[in-house]
Amino acid sequence: MPPFEVPEGDPFGPHNLPYGVFSLPSGGAGAPGDDGSDSDGSGSGSGGSERRIGVRLGDHVLDAGAAARALGSPYAALLAQPTLNPLLAAGRTAWSDVRRALTAWVTVPSHRETIEPLFHPLSAVTLHLPFEVADYVDFYASENHARNVGKIFRPDAADSLTPNWKHLPIGYHGRSGTVVVSGTDVVRPSGQRKGPADPAPVFGPSVRLDIEAEVGFVVGVPSALGTPVALADFREHVFGLCLLNDWSARDIQAWEYVPLGPFLGKSFATSVSAWITPLEALDAARVAPPERTHPLLPYLDDATGADGPGGYDLRISVAVNGHVVSEPPFSTMYWTAAQQLAQMTVNGASLRTGDLYGSGTVSGAEPGQRGSLLELTWNGQEPLELPDGKRAFLEDGDVVTLSAWAPGPDGTRVGLGDVTGRVVTG
The missing domain is CATH 2.30.30.230 (Fumarylacetoacetase, N-terminal domain)
Structure with a gap:
């Protein structure tokens, strides 16, 4: 044709x-x-x-x-x-x-x-890989995901969210050198791990390898060191977005992350689409974020919506070995990309061309909308039934594919480029 x-x-x-x-x-x-x-x-x-x-x-x-x-x-x-x-x-x-x-x-x-x-x-x-990645930041912006994780790891807590969660977008700095394009094999990482009942840590390949279905935002125009980027300037700096899979070794992360957060459990691979969708292509998909339940400090307060609604209606699909296991809705994300950019720079940190930041795992309110195996299997307690067998976490040879679309002008659909990765033995 x-x-x-x-x-x-x-x-x-x-x-x-x-x-x-x-x-x-x-x-x-x-x-x-x-x-x-x-x-x-x-x-x-x-x-x-x-x-x-x-x-x-x-x-x-x-x-x-x-x-x-x-x-x-x-x-x-x-x-x-x-x-x-x-x-x-x-x-x-x-x-x-x-x-x-x-x-x-x-x-x-x-x-x-x-x-x-x-x-x-x-x-x-x-x-x-369509651009040279400068810095990489990953956020934790889905309330549904954060509450699920809180219930899994802090089942007796009065509130499944940490006290700061509704006041700022939580994030961490990753490794830009391990951002790879869709289609790149993901080598199973090795590291220290220690179960709650183990007398001492052991070293070896991760046995709880997971995915995180996310959306990545690509920075174009840099900013000056010492000058925060305001909410209203989001579209002056961010060029577009893409699907992103932030692979996670849950067992390595669980042992290392107290008190400083993710490190080796998250830094071995982050897969992104080969296609960057410009923000202008998604104007018809802009939606209001969920209702705020806590008052926000001025630099994060988007109540006026001066630049239009800050959320995006992206319909994501997660498939393992060709079998769809989840359909997370990005419209439910509590913190918007503009708020994440403001949080990244409010201390004066500068932006560089090619900076990439991930939304954090996208999860909806329903069980079939969870964006990680950690949630889908409830930390391995409820394995998924796939045509080729049960999965608590990923096995060698498994292929994970993220795909998505958004409403476009005049009833059209805007497709986002797929993100595919195959797990191979380390």
């Missing part, structure tokens, strides 16, 4: 146009993975050509830099890059201009003859 003939209802139609980075096989032939992503995490592909910025339309990828040159765009140099970082740093005006131009290139008939040769089938390209 020609690239312009996107089937009606396709979630990757011209209303979406997410950005990625791709390469072509050397000599016009290659063997990319099932989803076209890197399989080894190196981002180099196998004998591929140079990397280039691509925009997805249906099941094709447009070489954005080549299209910009062919049509005389003033943004040709910005799009002729091996990474999205220069575009991220260019700012909101450039983001809007480029998106407007791309929409015209793929919808106006007079452009078709020029850019049709610049499309490539998605199945024929290798997708890479």
Whole structure:
């Protein structure tokens, strides 16, 4: 099917146009993975050509830099890059201009003859990590998730939430060097673990390997050290979002995290989609967050909604070995991405182009909406029944896939790029 003939209802139609980075096989032939992503995490592909910025339309990828040159765009140099970082740093005006131009290139008939040769089938390209990750921060913003975790680990507590939870978005700093693109195998981590009844810790592979279904937000425009970013400036700094799986070794984390929080149990791999969806593509999916139950300090108070509603209606699906086990709704997240950005910088910490921050596990109120195996199996006590056997936590060879869509303009759907990872023996 020609690239312009996107089937009606396709979630990757011209209303979406997410950005990625791709390469072509050397000599016009290659063997990319099932989803076209890197399989080894190196981002180099196998004998591929140079990397280039691509925009997805249906099941094709447009070489954005080549299209910009062919049509005389003033943004040709910005799009002729091996990474999205220069575009991220260019700012909101450039983001809007480029998106407007791309929409015209793929919808106006007079452009078709020029850019049709610049499309490539998605199945024929290798997708890479689309931006160079600067810093990585992970939050804990779902009240349903936080309450579930509290009930599991503090069953006798009067309140399953910690005292600070309703007053600020809780987060921690991760390792940007272990952020990998969808399709990269995840090596089972090893570390110290100690069960409550064990006399001493032991070292070995994690036996309680888990996932966390999250949404990642990608920072474009940096900020000055010592200058907090206000809620109203969220869209001036954040370029777009993607699905994110923050893999977790629950047994390693349980032994190490008192008193400083997650470390080796969370730092071995974080998988992100190969496609970054610009915020402008999700304007129709903006919704009000849940009702606040505690008064907020001014820097977090979004009651006025001056920049519109701060939540996003994203419908996430979690599959293990092709079997859907959960459908978490992002609209239930208590803390918004704008509040998380404000919390990240209120002490004067600066933003850098390519900063990535995760929403934290997305969980809804129903059992079938929980975004981690920790919750879905209630810490392993209620294993999932899968077609290939029971699962309390992940086994070697298991493949986890996150997918999602959001309401788009005029009844359309906006698809987010999948995130897939396969667990391999450490």
